[in-house]
Amino acid sequence: MSMPLVYLDNNATTSVAPEVLEAMLPYLRDAYGNPSSMHDFGGHLSKVVDHARGQLAALIGAHPDEIIFTSCGTESDNTAIASALETQPTKRHLVTTKVEHPALISQMNFLQKKGYEVTFVEVRPDGICEPETVRAAIRPDTAIVSVMWANNETGVINPIAEIAAAVKEKGVLFHTDAVQAVGKEPIDLSVTPVDMLSLSGHKLHAPKGIGALFLRRGTPFRPYIMGGHQENGRRGGTYAVPNIVALGAAAELAGAHMAEERRRVTALRDRLEAGLLERIPAVHRLGNPELRLFNTTAVSFEFIEGEAILLLLSENGVCASSGSACSSGSLEPSHVLRAMGLPFELCHASIRFSFSRYNTDADVDRVLEVTPGIIRELRRISPFTPPELLR
Amino acid sequence: MAWDYSEKVKQHYLHPQNVGVVDNANAVGEIGSMVCGDALKLTLKIQEGTDVIEDAKFQTYGCGSAIASSSALTELIKGRTLDEALKITNQDLAVYLDGLPEEKMHCSVMGREALQAAAANYRGEAFVHEEESEYHTVCQCFSVNNLTIEHAIRENNLTSVEQVTHYTKAGGACRNCVPEIEAILQRLVPAAAVPSATDEAPPPMSMFRRIKIIEETLETDIRPALHTDSGGLELLDVSETEITVRFLGRCGSCAQSGSTLDFVQARLEKALGRPTIVREVK
Numbered sequence: 231m232s233m234p235l236v237y238l239d240n241n242a243t244t245s246v247a248p249e250v251l252e253a254m255l256p257y258l259r260d261a262y263g264n265p266s267s268m269h270d271f272g273g274h275l276s277k278v279v280d281h282a283r284g285q286l287a288a289l290i291g292a293h294p295d296e297i298i299f300t301s302c303g304t305e306s307d308n309t310a311i312a313s314a315l316e317t318q319p320t321k322r323h324l325v326t327t328k329v330e331h332p333a334l335i336s337q338m339n340f341l342q343k344k345g346y347e348v349t350f351v352e353v354r355p356d357g358i359c360e361p362e363t364v365r366a367a368i369r370p371d372t373a374i375v376s377v378m379w380a381n382n383e384t385g386v387i388n389p390i391a392e393i394a395a396a397v398k399e400k401g402v403l404f405h406t407d408a409v410q411a412v413g414k415e416p417i418d419l420s421v422t423p424v425d426m427l428s429l430s431g432h433k434l435h436a437p438k439g440i441g442a443l444f445l446r447r448g449t450p451f452r453p454y455i456m457g458g459h460q461e462n463g464r465r466g467g468t469y470a471v472p473n474i475v476a477l478g479a480a481a482e483l484a485g486a487h488m489a490e491e492r493r494r495v496t497a498l499r500d501r502l503e504a505g506l507l508e509r510i511p512a513v514h515r516l517g518n519p520e521l522r523l524f525n526t527t528a529v530s531f532e533f534i535e536g537e538a539i540l541l542l543l544s545e546n547g548v549c550a551s552s553g554s555a556c557s558s559g560s561l562e563p564s565h566v567l568r569a570m571g572l573p574f575e576l577c578h579a580s581i582r583f584s585f586s587r588y589n590t591d592a593d594v595d596r597v598l599e600v601t602p603g604i605i606r607e608l609r610r611i612s613p614f615t616p617p618e619l620l621r
Numbered sequence: 622m623a624w625d626y627s628e629k630v631k632q633h634y635l636h637p638q639n640v641g642v643v644d645n646a647n648a649v650g651e652i653g654s655m656v657c658g659d660a661l662k663l664t665l666k667i668q669e670g671t672d673v674i675e676d677a678k679f680q681t682y683g684c685g686s687a688i689a690s691s692s693a694l695t696e697l698i699k700g701r702t703l704d705e706a707l708k709i710t711n712q713d714l715a716v717y718l719d720g721l722p723e724e725k726m727h728c729s730v731m732g733r734e735a736l737q738a739a740a741a742n743y744r745g746e747a748f749v750h751e752e753e754s755e756y757h758t759v760c761q762c763f764s765v766n767n768l769t770i771e772h773a774i775r776e777n778n779l780t781s782v783e784q785v786t787h788y789t790k791a792g793g794a795c796r797n798c799v800p801e802i803e804a805i806l807q808r809l810v811p812a813a814a815v816p817s818a819t820d821e822a823p824p825p826m827s828m829f830r831r832i833k834i835i836e837e838t839l840e841t842d843i844r845p846a847l848h849t850d851s852g853g854l855e856l857l858d859v860s861e862t863e864i865t866v867r868f869l870g871r872c873g874s875c876a877q878s879g880s881t882l883d884f885v886q887a888r889l890e891k892a893l894g895r896p897t898i899v900r901e902v903k
Contacts, residue, residue, distance in 0.1 A: 342853060342870075343840075343844055343845055533655075533682070534682065535658060535659070535682060535683050535684055535687075537684035537685060538634065538683065538687075538688060541634060541684075541685040542634075542635070545635060554658070554684070562794055563658070573656075574655070574656040574657075574658070575655040575656060578655070578658050610641075611637060611640050611680060611681055611682075611688060612680060612681065612682045613651070613661070613662035613680035613681070613682060614655055614660070614682055
């Protein structure tokens with residue numbers, strides 16, 4: 231039985247765009263040289279790397295020399311935080327939020343064990359981190375503040391320009407994990423006072439294994455990966471030419487498509503969301519409905535559990551994700567939803583659908599066709615479902 | 622993450638058997654809650670006199686393996702006498718399903734518990750009342766009692782706290798109950814990880830060595846455990862008889878800081894190999 235695959239888990243990862251694959255293939259085949267080589271065969275590839283650097287810089291309003299290619303968003307995050315501490319050895323305090331990606335949270339937990347103090351600031355029930363809350367957490371010994379641009383689980387977008395301004399007013403370094411925002415939200419770092427920004431290729435139709443760190447000119451820096459002179463001595467490791475080319479091409483594509491994509495994908499997302507809310511009783515939309523990525527909707531279905539929903543969706547060819555404990559491999563549900571004050575039972579039942587430019591009306595139709603039946607079946611099995619919901 | 626479910630598990634969550642509530646049920650067992658993330662309500666029709674389970678239905682709130690375990694349970698117990706059914710272990714359930722991922726074994730334990738609760742209900746007994754004097758909640762986060770933990774250890778030959786968490790969920794959140802789980806393991810499995818104390822007086826120890834061991838234990842053992850709960854601990858003073866600490870972060874304001882203190886004391890006593898008093902300064 232062949233079933234169409236409906237991929238609505240684009241905040242987890244995206245497909246490689248056909249144009250991106252075409253752009254990188256020559257560097258996997260014949261042009262396999264090392265840009266750091268003296269001979270032309272390898273050496274001329276440094277121009278290819280520079281071109282990609284320019285493409286990526288243009289997407290976020292940066293200078294090309296402010297881009298450091300890394301292996302992934304996690305490396306970018308870890309590099310930014312480690313650098314801030316290395317360059318300011320007397321500062322022993324860090325500020326971040328309770329809803330960050332594990333890339334940040336795990337590092338912060340590690341730093342606490344090493345004796346650093348970390349303030350995890352609260353977010354509002356709608357998921358927004360307020361500039362005033364961040365400002366209030368800053369101390370004289372704060373080395374860096376890190377607040378994500380957009381949240382991966384809810385899509386909620388933080389007021390980064392205001393937060394960055396508040397942090398800079400106190401003279402503290404500011405980093406943002408913009409892995410979910412880059413390529414979807416307009417970002418202009420020539421006007422937004424961010425010192426460091428993390429991004430990841432595979433969230434914007436480049437392959438996995440490539441990311442970048444934006445490092446504003448003049449920001450003190452110590453490398454995290456030590457090696458050769460690549461990236462102006464800021465990140466060792468042989469240039470991953472095919473992946474770098476891919477990220478450049480993906481960035482250019484994202485910039486060119488952004489306005490059109492926003493319009494079209496917003497319509498798809500909104501139609502899915504409205505359809506679910508209309509067809510299924512006792513559903514809650516999670517997070518701020520306006521200030522969020524146009525591709526993301528997070529909803530919670532009362533009286534049932536998220537992993538079971540995902541398994542049945544998957545059986546119908548639909549890929550989504552959940553903040554439930556069972557699907558995470560731990561016994562506790564999403565730290566993001568709990569930080570928003572959502573009751574445990576709604577955390578367990580949360581489902582995220584995240585779109586890309588490749589989704590279609592047929593995808594929305596398919597989800598709207600299968601989901602009400604799945605929810606109804608699981609509610610029939612659940613001991614908590616009020617009888618009137620099953621009539 | 623994707624779980625490696627067997628085809629049998631998949632069949633049971635895609636097409637669960639015996640969903641619903643038995644009409645005129647004379648035995649009802651309810652386990653778990655929505656907050657915990659899984660719950661099971663089992664209803665049975667048991668023939669008076671013969672004690673044969675004529676009908677069994679379930680309602681489950683939970684993940685795929687919770688639904689599958691419940692469905693499998695009802696299939697396994699129908700037609701058996703209550704006493705026969707009660708002999709079914711969580712291992713039997715897992716075997717019937719061609720295995721469950723270890724992290725999901727608590728789903729099979731939940732099935733067995735619901736049956737015990739239903740049996741108690743049928744016999745007009747309070748669930749686990751025969752051992753009531755020894756019954757208490759160990760894990761507050763997931764409401765897991767000591768008897769559940771002991772059964773799981775015995776039936777599945779568990780030897781570590783991590784395994785106990787996989788099978789019962791106990792210790793899976795705030796970890797305050799980890800020392801108690803260790804104590805239960807030590808009692809039931811004498812050869813388990815925790816070495817038993819000897820009656821011999823401990824050899825003398827210099828103050829330098831005492832402080833060094835305390836600091837190492839705090840760094841490598843205690844602080845990592847507390848940090849999973851966004852807390853921390855500061856060492857204030859060490860004397861021949863006492864260790865003074867202050868809790869930081871969430872541990873400082875936690876209502877359960879008393880049991881956290883017990884945890885710290887247990888770990889330090891173990892590391893030092895002698896009794897010691899840990900005092901908390903607010």
